Amino acid sequence: MPMSLSRLTRLAALAAALLAPIGLPAGPAGAQEKPRPGGILTWFDYGDPGRLDVHAESPLVVQQATAGIYSGLLQYDPDEPSKIIGDLAERWTVSSDGRSYTFHLRKNVKWHDGQPFSSADVKTSFDRLLNPDFKSPKCGAALKPMVASVEAVDSNTVEFKLKFAAAPFLPSIASAWCRVAAKHILAKYGDLNAPEAQVGTGPFKFKKYERGSVIEWEKNPNYFIPGLPYLDGVKQFILVGGPTQLAAAKASKIMLWDAWPPMRKTQADELGRARTDVDIYQAPINTVFFVYLNARKPPFDNPDLRRAVNLAIDRQDLVAKALEGAGVPCAILDPKLVGDFALPLDEVAKAPGCRQPKDQDIAEAKKLVEKHYPAGLDVEVAVRQVGNYVDRGQLVIAQLRKIGIRGTMKTHESAAGYAAFGKGDFTIIATQDRAMDINEPSGVFHISYTTDSGSNYGQYSDPKVDELTERALKETNRDKRRLAYWELQRYLLARGEHASIAVAWVEGWFFKDRKLRNYKPGLTTYDNNTFMKVWIAP
Amino acid sequence: MTGAVGRFLCGQPLGAAGAVVVLALIGVALLAPLLAPHGPKETGFATYVAPSREFPMGTDQVGRDVLSRVIWGARLSLYVGLVSVVFGITLGALWGAVTAYVGGATDTGSLRIVDCLMALPPIILALSLMAALGQSVNNVILSLVILLTPTAVRTVRAVALGVAATPFIEAAEAAGASRARIVFRHLIPNCMASYIVLVTTNISYAIVVEASLSFIGAGAPPDEPSWGGMLAQGIQALETAPWMVFFPGLAISLAVFGLNLLGDSIRDLTDPRLRGGLG
Numbered sequence: 001m002p003m004s005l006s007r008l009t010r011l012a013a014l015a016a017a018l019l020a021p022i023g024l025p026a027g028p029a030g031a032q033e034k035p036r037p038g039g040i041l042t043w044f045d046y047g048d049p050g051r052l053d054v055h056a057e058s059p060l061v062v063q064q065a066t067a068g069i070y071s072g073l074l075q076y077d078p079d080e081p082s083k084i085i086g087d088l089a090e091r092w093t094v095s096s097d098g099r100s101y102t103f104h105l106r107k108n109v110k111w112h113d114g115q116p117f118s119s120a121d122v123k124t125s126f127d128r129l130l131n132p133d134f135k136s137p138k139c140g141a142a143l144k145p146m147v148a149s150v151e152a153v154d155s156n157t158v159e160f161k162l163k164f165a166a167a168p169f170l171p172s173i174a175s176a177w178c179r180v181a182a183k184h185i186l187a188k189y190g191d192l193n194a195p196e197a198q199v200g201t202g203p204f205k206f207k208k209y210e211r212g213s214v215i216e217w218e219k220n221p222n223y224f225i226p227g228l229p230y231l232d233g234v235k236q237f238i239l240v241g242g243p244t245q246l247a248a249a250k251a252s253k254i255m256l257w258d259a260w261p262p263m264r265k266t267q268a269d270e271l272g273r274a275r276t277d278v279d280i281y282q283a284p285i286n287t288v289f290f291v292y293l294n295a296r297k298p299p300f301d302n303p304d305l306r307r308a309v310n311l312a313i314d315r316q317d318l319v320a321k322a323l324e325g326a327g328v329p330c331a332i333l334d335p336k337l338v339g340d341f342a343l344p345l346d347e348v349a350k351a352p353g354c355r356q357p358k359d360q361d362i363a364e365a366k367k368l369v370e371k372h373y374p375a376g377l378d379v380e381v382a383v384r385q386v387g388n389y390v391d392r393g394q395l396v397i398a399q400l401r402k403i404g405i406r407g408t409m410k411t412h413e414s415a416a417g418y419a420a421f422g423k424g425d426f427t428i429i430a431t432q433d434r435a436m437d438i439n440e441p442s443g444v445f446h447i448s449y450t451t452d453s454g455s456n457y458g459q460y461s462d463p464k465v466d467e468l469t470e471r472a473l474k475e476t477n478r479d480k481r482r483l484a485y486w487e488l489q490r491y492l493l494a495r496g497e498h499a500s501i502a503v504a505w506v507e508g509w510f511f512k513d514r515k516l517r518n519y520k521p522g523l524t525t526y527d528n529n530t531f532m533k534v535w536i537a538p
Numbered sequence: 539m540t541g542a543v544g545r546f547l548c549g550q551p552l553g554a555a556g557a558v559v560v561l562a563l564i565g566v567a568l569l570a571p572l573l574a575p576h577g578p579k580e581t582g583f584a585t586y587v588a589p590s591r592e593f594p595m596g597t598d599q600v601g602r603d604v605l606s607r608v609i610w611g612a613r614l615s616l617y618v619g620l621v622s623v624v625f626g627i628t629l630g631a632l633w634g635a636v637t638a639y640v641g642g643a644t645d646t647g648s649l650r651i652v653d654c655l656m657a658l659p660p661i662i663l664a665l666s667l668m669a670a671l672g673q674s675v676n677n678v679i680l681s682l683v684i685l686l687t688p689t690a691v692r693t694v695r696a697v698a699l700g701v702a703a704t705p706f707i708e709a710a711e712a713a714g715a716s717r718a719r720i721v722f723r724h725l726i727p728n729c730m731a732s733y734i735v736l737v738t739t740n741i742s743y744a745i746v747v748e749a750s751l752s753f754i755g756a757g758a759p760p761d762e763p764s765w766g767g768m769l770a771q772g773i774q775a776l777e778t779a780p781w782m783v784f785f786p787g788l789a790i791s792l793a794v795f796g797l798n799l800l801g802d803s804i805r806d807l808t809d810p811r812l813r814g815g816l817g
Contacts, residue, residue: 242774266586266778273777321585321600385755388599391771394761395600398581409759411673 033517037230039536041516043256044239044248047386047414048212053192054179055129058137058454059418060260060435060525061238063176065215066192067529068204068234069112070179071224073103073122073158074170078533081522082439084174088117088201089158098165098476101173105156109224111182112199112206119152124183126150126160137454138177138437142168142446145473164474167481171438176526203229203532212238223532230535240414242267242388250274255513255536260285260433260525261387262508265324271511278511282326284336286436286524287506288444289318289327291396292421292429295460295499299377300427303497304368309428310353310496311365312403313396319504322392322431327504330354332489333441334505341441341482343489351493353501365403376404382426383409384417393430400428421457429457433506439523441485445469448500449492458499464491465498546803553803559796567613576603578610578763586779596781599771604782608789610763615793618675618748618758619741622682626744627736629683630690635726637691638698639717648691655688664747668756675758678751682744690736694729701728731808738804742797749790765790 049061054070075087086092089103109117129140130147146166151159162169172178181192182199189197198206201224204217215236219229237254239245246267248254252275257263263271268280291313293300300306315329328334330349333342348354353361369376381400383393390411397407407428412420420426434455436443447453450469451461468491472484492498512519515537522528547554566573576583580602587597595604637648655663664681671677701707702725710720749766751757758764760771765786772782 243776266775270777317581321581324585388774390755390760391600394579395581397761398579398600401579408674409761411755411760 033537035230035518035533035535036537037535038232040233040235041231041256041531041534041536042235042237042254043259044237044245044254045215046245046259046261047240048238049215050211050415051193052195052198052209054177055125055136055139055181055192056134057418059414061414063526064236064259064529065209066179066198066200066206067176067202067526068217068229068531069198069202069206070181070200071202072174072176072179073105074174075176075530076174076522076527078518078520078528078530081520081528084170087174088122088180099162101160101162101169102153103158103160105158106224107156109201110222111185111201112220113182113185115182115184117180117182117201118155119158120155121183122158122180123150123152124186125180128181128186129178139172139175139179141452141454142172142175142437142443143178144452145446145470146172165476166473167476168438168440168442168473171440175437176522176524176529177437203530204231204234207233214238225532229530229532231531234531240386246270249511252277252513255516256511256519258510258512258519258521259529260287260435262326262506262510264388265326265509268509268511275511277514279514280509280511282507282509283521284334284505284507286337286439287433288436288448289323289392289503289506290429290432290434290448290455291501291503292426292432292457293460293499293501294424294427295458296424297427299372299379300458300499302372304372306499307496308365308368308403309400309405310498310501311361311368312399312405313353313501313503314358314399315354315503316356317399318392318395322388322395323504323506323508326507326509328507329504330493330502331505332492332502333444333485337436337439337505338441341485343486343493348489348493352496354493362402369404373404376406378406378408379427380410381407381428381430382417382420383411383430384414384432385411386414387433389431396428396430424457424459426457431503432457435525437524437526441481442469442473444502445472445488448502449498456500460499462495462498546807550803550806552799553806556796556799556801556803559792560800563612563616563793563796566609567616570610570613574603574606574609576606578602578607579761580606586775588779589781595785596779598768598779598782599775604768604785607763607768608765608785611765611768611786611789612793614675614758614762614764615745615748615790618678618682619744619797622679622744622748623686623737623740625679626683626686627690627733627740630687631694631726631729631733631736633687634691634694634696635698635729636721638695639702639721639725645695649695652688652691655684656692660685660747661750664751665754665756668751673756673759675762678748678757681751682747685747686740686744689740690733693732693736697729697732698725701725735801735805735808738797739801742794742801745790745793745797 045061045064047061049065051057052065054066071087073089074084077083077085088105090106092101092103094101111117128134129136130144146162146169148161148163153159185197185199195209203220203223205220207218208216217234219232239248249257249271262285272280293306295301319327319329335342381393381397383389393409400407421429434447448455450466468488472481475481475484517535517537519534581600583597583601585599585601587593589596593603598604637645664685667681707724710724748757752764752766753770758767760767768786769783
């Protein structure tokens with residue numbers, strides 16, 4: 001199924017916007033340089049992934065740790081990040097009703113341990129991801145609503161049968177989370193968490209994982225695309241905390257900062273003063289800043305309290321202070337990323353909780369709190385100690401204090417925080433960025449709003465949201481689909497009771513060492529991190 | 539009384555300077571709600587405003603008044619310092635005096651426990667305790683109590699052993715006084731000088747440990763106006779907003795300096811070997 005022209009145009013525009021300010025060679029002139037093999041690329045993970053199962057986990061650090069190890073059926077083109085191309089699939093066909101996709105696999109592909117790759121590996125991987133009892137917050141959560149079954153037709157052919165014709169199917173299959181794992185490795189280890197289980201078909205082999213310190217890949221000399229990768233390896237330092245990350249960047253210990261968390265303006269300025277050999281650029285990161293309320297336990301099982309928080313959160317203030325102005329406040333969908341699928345921002349700005357000045361919303365929120373808790377209430381406010389979440393948390397606590405909700409901050413180490421949130425062991429999560437897996441309007445709803453969303457931490461269920469999301473997903477007519485998403489956004493904004501509160505789409509500053517060639521930022525923070533075509537100039 | 543103050547000022551000028559700083563610290567802590575121009579958690583101002591007439595110590599990364607946080611930070615530091623030291627040193631003093639008097643296996647066993655606790659590096663022990671207990675001001679105090687107790691046990695036990703060997707204790711025993719009466723009526727009062735010195739010299743230590751724990755994110759919750767926490771947050775914008783580090787750093791230095799000067803003077807005054815020389 002080809003992508004629509006308008007979508008391609010938008011994606012190309014986004015790519016151009018990303019590339020223009022950094023002076024990356026986007027056209028033929030850049031392509032003329034002869035790639036130079038060798039060298040180690042250095043960058044960083046914002047935290048220690050702990051577990052490495054790309055099918056079962058959702059933190060970016062898990063994706064970063066394993067991106068170059070695995071291949072998918074499809075991928076986003078490293079040369080043109082808006083385009084979907086084959087990876088383990090050489091080609092694919094789609095039935096006339098759009099409900100059956102057949103992938104023809106590459107032959108003679110070997111796993112890193114020398115075992116042959118076949119369609120059985122693909123079937124095992126996707127059966128695992130689609131298993132209703134297997135919690136897969138990224139790939140599985142995206143595919144389960146769409147895919148009915150996966151069959152291995154022969155050793156080199158796989159067929160996906162869909163429940164309905166779905167526009168996001170191919171973008172989801174190409175997502176960096178939908179990677180193919182080896183059947184024999186899953187049989188041996190049971191999951192993909194251990195470093196020894198990191199056996200893929202990707203351009204790099206998993207070399208080393210020192211907890212809390214570094215993750216290293218080395219070149220796969222038997223990669224199925226001859227001549228690739230150019231790099232000898234990739235070294236990812238685990239750098240926790242803004243000062244450490246910035247210090248490493250200023251000291252030239254890392255060559256690339258193109259993943260979450262983005263730098264803030266003050267950090268980018270500081271780096272610009274310290275290094276002249278880097279290109280610094282501002283860009284969106286296809287990520288939403290959420291506040292989550294636990295709808296399964298008091299006090300936020302009460303819709304009035306959820307509405308009160310929704311009204312009290314001052315999105316504009318949070319963008320101004322926590323994101324230093326780099327963000328799109330209030331939007332459930334960002335027009336910069338999904339065009340007119342997003343509700344117009346001037347309409348969004350009039351919604352309860354978003355409108356300025358805040359006086360009316362604060363007064364209303366106070367009444368709602370006083371109705372149930374005349375003396376106010378004390379709650380524990382959870383944040384993971386990553387990025388500038390602690391600062392954001394302090395701002396959220398200050399805003400809630402205005403309506404009588406007195407918050408005490410509880411900080412979590414990154415992986416421990418995810419574990420607690422996944423179990424519903426929290427009252428409020430003051431801030432949690434959720435990155436899109438695909439650059440598609442359906443993404444955010446399947447990540448945080450529907451009942452079965454992978455990051456519906458508040459465990460809130462609204463049948464109407466589920467129904468509207470499914471309707472929009474199934475709609476094949478573009479205009480009708482746009483209207484369906486508008487209706488969904490209007491419903492969420494007007495009702496203001498959902499346990500996932502969208503604060504803003506996050507933007508920020510990034511940098512790339514000028515010696516790095518052929519690196520192009522993906523459309524989501526997860527894509528194009530395999531570095532298969534990246535090389536280092538002398 | 540005036541004469542005593544005068545003698546202290548003349549005999550211990552550094553101690554007097556320390557006392558002035560400590561009194562100022564206590565005053566600021568007690569009067570924080572009156573002195574601070576804004577709430578310590580109020581975020582309603584622009585971020586990274588340099589020191590000015592409106593914000594004499596500037597504002598921080600989320601738009602809080604640094605002066606107000608430094609003032610409220612004095613209250614938190616003093617609270618943590620005083621409570622942890624009073625509890626920790628008192629507990630240690632009682633433990634040390636009792637085991638010194640009882641002696642035997644009780645004393646030996648007690649010393650081994652103290653040795654074990656003292657064998658662990660203090661900051662690592664405090665970090666482990668905070669990791670186990672969770673982040674809160676009261677847990678910082680609890681960690682400090684556990685940290686301070688062994689030192690007090692050792693010091694007071696040593697003094698108590700000397701006191702226990704004196705004839706008036708023997709006389710009390712001969713007169714049929716109970717063990718509890720001897721410990722609480724005769725032994726402990728004679729260890730009070732050591733106790734007071736331990737208290738005064740350890741408050742600054744407790745303040746520094748609290749600041750250190752908060753600095754590495756294991757102390758008071760980040761939104762509490764802790765000087766150490768303010769330093770940690772200031773480090774993130776050291777080039778952009780150096781005042782975020784300078785003022786809380788200055789506050790910690792002044793408080794510790796003042797408390798140390800005062801503590802040293804009290805130690806000198808209560809040390810019989812130095813007392814004569816200073817008179």
